[in-house]
Amino acid sequence: MEAFTIHTGRAVPLRRSDVDTDQIIPSEWLKRIERTGFGAGLFAEWRADPAFVLNDPAHAGASILVAGPDFGTGSSREHAVWALQDYGFRAVISSRFADIFRGNALGNGLLPVVLPQAAVEALQAAVERDPNVEITVDLDARQVRGAGVEEPFELDDFTRWRLMEGLDDVGLTLRHEEMISDFERTRPVWLPTSA
Amino acid sequence: MGRTLAEKVWDAHVVRRADGEPDLLYIDLHLVHEVTSPQAFEALRLAGRPVRRPDLTVATEDHNVPTTDTLLPIADPVSAAQVEALRKNCAEFGVRLYPMNDPGQGIVHVVGPQLGLSQPGMTIVCGDSHTSTHGAFGALAFGIGTSQVEHVLATQTLPQRRPRTMAVTVEGELPAGVTAKDLILAIIARIGTSGGAGHVIEYRGAAIRGLSMEGRMTVCNMSIEAGARAGMIAPDDTTFEYLAGRARVATGPEWDEAVAYWRTLASDDDATFDREVVIDAASLTPYVTWGTNPGQAAPLGSSVPTPTDYDDPAARASAERALTYMGLTAGTPLSEVGVDTVFIGSCTNGRLSDLRAAAGVLRGRQVADGVRVLVVPGSMQVKEQAEAEGLHEVFEAAGAQWRSAGCSMCLGMNPDTLRPGERSASTSNRNFEGRQGPGGRTHLVSPEVAAATAVTGRLTAPADL
Numbered sequence: 001m002e003a004f005t006i007h008t009g010r011a012v013p014l015r016r017s018d019v020d021t022d023q024i025i026p027s028e029w030l031k032r033i034e035r036t037g038f039g040a041g042l043f044a045e046w047r048a049d050p051a052f053v054l055n056d057p058a059h060a061g062a063s064i065l066v067a068g069p070d071f072g073t074g075s076s077r078e079h080a081v082w083a084l085q086d087y088g089f090r091a092v093i094s095s096r097f098a099d100i101f102r103g104n105a106l107g108n109g110l111l112p113v114v115l116p117q118a119a120v121e122a123l124q125a126a127v128e129r130d131p132n133v134e135i136t137v138d139l140d141a142r143q144v145r146g147a148g149v150e151e152p153f154e155l156d157d158f159t160r161w162r163l164m165e166g167l168d169d170v171g172l173t174l175r176h177e178e179m180i181s182d183f184e185r186t187r188p189v190w191l192p193t194s195a
Numbered sequence: 196m197g198r199t200l201a202e203k204v205w206d207a208h209v210v211r212r213a214d215g216e217p218d219l220l221y222i223d224l225h226l227v228h229e230v231t232s233p234q235a236f237e238a239l240r241l242a243g244r245p246v247r248r249p250d251l252t253v254a255t256e257d258h259n260v261p262t263t264d265t266l267l268p269i270a271d272p273v274s275a276a277q278v279e280a281l282r283k284n285c286a287e288f289g290v291r292l293y294p295m296n297d298p299g300q301g302i303v304h305v306v307g308p309q310l311g312l313s314q315p316g317m318t319i320v321c322g323d324s325h326t327s328t329h330g331a332f333g334a335l336a337f338g339i340g341t342s343q344v345e346h347v348l349a350t351q352t353l354p355q356r357r358p359r360t361m362a363v364t365v366e367g368e369l370p371a372g373v374t375a376k377d378l379i380l381a382i383i384a385r386i387g388t389s390g391g392a393g394h395v396i397e398y399r400g401a402a403i404r405g406l407s408m409e410g411r412m413t414v415c416n417m418s419i420e421a422g423a424r425a426g427m428i429a430p431d432d433t434t435f436e437y438l439a440g441r442a443r444v445a446t447g448p449e450w451d452e453a454v455a456y457w458r459t460l461a462s463d464d465d466a467t468f469d470r471e472v473v474i475d476a477a478s479l480t481p482y483v484t485w486g487t488n489p490g491q492a493a494p495l496g497s498s499v500p501t502p503t504d505y506d507d508p509a510a511r512a513s514a515e516r517a518l519t520y521m522g523l524t525a526g527t528p529l530s531e532v533g534v535d536t537v538f539i540g541s542c543t544n545g546r547l548s549d550l551r552a553a554a555g556v557l558r559g560r561q562v563a564d565g566v567r568v569l570v571v572p573g574s575m576q577v578k579e580q581a582e583a584e585g586l587h588e589v590f591e592a593a594g595a596q597w598r599s600a601g602c603s604m605c606l607g608m609n610p611d612t613l614r615p616g617e618r619s620a621s622t623s624n625r626n627f628e629g630r631q632g633p634g635g636r637t638h639l640v641s642p643e644v645a646a647a648t649a650v651t652g653r654l655t656a657p658a659d660l
Contacts, residue, residue: 015512017509018513020627022625023628026607027630030258030608031271031276033233033280034234035237045629045633070389070392073389073422075324075606075625076339078322078342099393099422100340100424103340104341107340107343156215156356157215158215158216169343169346170244170346170350173349173352174350176210179210179219180219180221180247180351180352183221184221184351188452189449190449190450190453191223191317192224192312194249194252195249195250
């Protein structure tokens with residue numbers, strides 16, 4: 001996983017609430033068995049509309065998505081995170097994320113940043129006024145600044161450390177392999193198996 | 196202090212707890228399907244890691260599979276490659292697979308319970324958000340992403356933050372003609388699509404106790420549509436009766452030991468929940484969705500809402516967008532909304548009792564002219580049981596199509612899709628834009644309402660036939 005410490009870039013305002021993962025990456029794209037190449041399918045249905053914000057050349061190359069509340073609801077598809085990353089996004093800012101999406105994003109180094117709705121709207125308005133304005137997402141300081149906004153965000157110390165080090169969970173967990181084996185010896189015999 | 200059901204199951208699975216870190220939870224059952232697993236198996240292969248507990252892992256083919264001509268090769272080469280990848284991965288890593296045409300095949304959330312693999316007090320995960328279904332047994336069951344699928348395959352554990360708890364208490368008795376599906380649609384409409392975010396919901400109260408196991412699965416299935424990763428119901432005699440005698444369930448003294456433990460799982464009387472919601476069952480009627488998220492639902496007897504009635508600007512904008520997408524006019528009675536297609540099936544409503552309920556409405560009646568009706572059993576076993584009861588003859592005599600098991604028209608990943616602009620009444624779980632096919636318009640309904648709608652060609656409750 002690519003480490004995340006601080007990122008500065010231009011942003012895209014997505015003024016929609018309840019953006020579900022079926023919109024982020026439609027199911028037709030889920031048939032692929034690779035982990036890359038999903039950027040072309042990002043918001044595929046909405047991108048068919050020339051007026052959709054991602055089609056505005058003014059936002060080409062933007063790396064921060066500033067979205068409405070309840071981003072990433074619905075399906076558990078991690079492909080949604082892969083699509084956002086493959087398209088070039090490093091962070092998504094919203095006032096609320098769905099739980100599974102948030103976990104998937106954190107597991108891949110796509111930073112989900114929770115800001116108050118007023119701050120999100122201030123950022124969206126600023127980016128709409130000037131698409132070239134730069135926003136900095138600073139994980140070290142747990143702060144978003146730029147476009148006239150300076151706002152702290154919360155992320156627990158452990159997750160922050162893992163992201164800043166770019167560590168993946170499997171490697172961390174396998175350090176405790178002995179504890180897993182110990183636990184397995186205590187499991188009741190009546191628990192089912194598929195064997 | 197007392198503990199809730201969710202807290203008891205959580206505490207019993209903590210492998211490691213350290214200050215400031217997520218708890219490391221042991222996973223008792225890992226369900227796998229073809230869509231969210233190929234990248235996880237590939238990562239194991241690259242790292243040279245085995246599946247730690249193939250005996251606690253089980254796989255099936257469901258999302259991509261066609262529901263007709265299942266003996267022919269899958270026509271879509273991309274779908275075929277994904278199914279083939281699952282077969283190769285399961286063979287290489289020693290995971291038990293129920294492939295297409297196997298009598299054990301079906302939707303992953305139908306297969307687990309029917310085998311008896313889903314039991315009270317367990318932790319169950321799957322790379323699918325509707326894993327919440329298994330919470331009906333008093334298991335802590337939740338959907339995960341592909342990186343977490345890899346993590347569970349490699350370690351049989353998952354690092355997780357302890358969720359908050361929420362009680363949804365449904366008091367009283369559901370009126371005649373009101374189903375588990377209507378109940379969960381009403382709950383989501385009440386608390387919203389993020390109402391359960393960060394929480395595990397425990398469904399409680401007399402109306403929940405009165406549900407069958409299959410009804411409980413329907414309710415828990417859609418917990419994720421309220422934003423909760425997991426929904427749970429305390430195990431009771433209904434649960435034990437369902438489990439007794441199933442293939443993977445203990446027998447003899449081990450069964451007695453298991454039941455004794457299961458009886459301790461109910462939330463303690465002095466346990467406290469972080470949030471509580473109370474619903475009066477007697478006030479409920481059949482519910483349908485009118486919008487493009489499952490929270491946009493209303494009684495079938497009411498009308499398409501007027502967006503300007505919403506105070507919250509985000510809700511108003513969302514409703515406006517939804518009505519445009521759905522091609523609906525505010526104020527139209529929902530019972531006048533005509534449909535092109537009816538879909539009866541999915542992990543929400545593809546079980547035997549759902550098919551019996553739909554057949555009960557369709558028996559002796561005819562599907563309206565021009566309406567396409569797909570009836571898709573949730574598993575091959577459900578199909579076999581339904582055919583033994585003659586349900587397929589009822590559906591076919593009425594003019595509906597009787598299919599083979601799979602996710603079918605729930606999600607647009609297989610040949611069963613809506614055409615652009617086409618409108619459905621669907622017993623599935625999501626009415627998102629394009630969910631059943633690009634441009635498709637979905638109204639979520641119960642199996643009973645789906646069947647009655649098939650007869651009239653517009654959203655209809657059986658009582659109005």
